[in-house]
Amino acid sequence: MRLEEIVIDNLRKLRRLISVRRMDDAEEAACKIVKYIFEDAPVLGLDLDGTIDEAPEFFRLLSRIWPGRVVIITCRLDEDKARADADKFGVFYDELVTVRKLEDKAEAIEQTGVTVYVDDQDECLMDIPMDVTVLKIRNEGNFTDGKWLYSGRTGKQIC
Template identity: 50%
Template sequence: MNKCTTLGLDLDGCITEAPEFFSAWTHSWPGRVIIITYRQDREKAISDLEQRRIRYDDVVLVDRFDAKAEVIAEFGVSLYVDDQPEMLKNVPAGVNVMLFRNEGNFDFADQRWMLSKETGKLVC
């Protein structure tokens, strides 16, 4: 993997759901780690990351869904992880994305992803 590769991570619903995994991943990642979060309190976000032992190079707060895609393009993120399909919708085509499963986006009883008409398309 290229050492210039930048990893982008969402905080709530991803890092908060599996902090040990994301701690190990960020500490072993050879490139930059950018946290992109839909929050208003930067100090609280940084405190939450430090409590979970997450290595990061920058923390960027956004206030609208499409802003994450803008930050991803601006910082040259090549792999991005989020739990909300709405946040992934406008990510540039050259960026690899991972949808992190949790109770907010997956119905465990029904064993199906929960998507809106804006983010999902049924194929038969």
């Protein structure tokens, strides 16, 4: 199906679903319109533990309206459990990649073409290419008593 046909098809579905007040299905159709209408949109990469599960409603909505591909990159051994957890949070994704070590995320980011990446651990953010936009999530594991936690390897005190 061509891009234009996909958008028009979902637009028709959206109108019909709103008219019969099926709002959950209408939301799904609306998200598909946004998904397909943009070309060359940035590829969004998301960490799962400490990131998606830290703000699940935000990431559910963001991933569904994000106009480009969405890739979950998680440091887990059990891919099926990772998919089940992502689905439990209602997060949309095109691809889910599991890595064995936190440091391997940078390579996964390059291989999947991620251009905007969200994570909570500095160890995962160290070797990401400078042309990738990095966003860091705050949680109890990386922020306490009003200060960011970092190690000598991941941070540099400036004063």
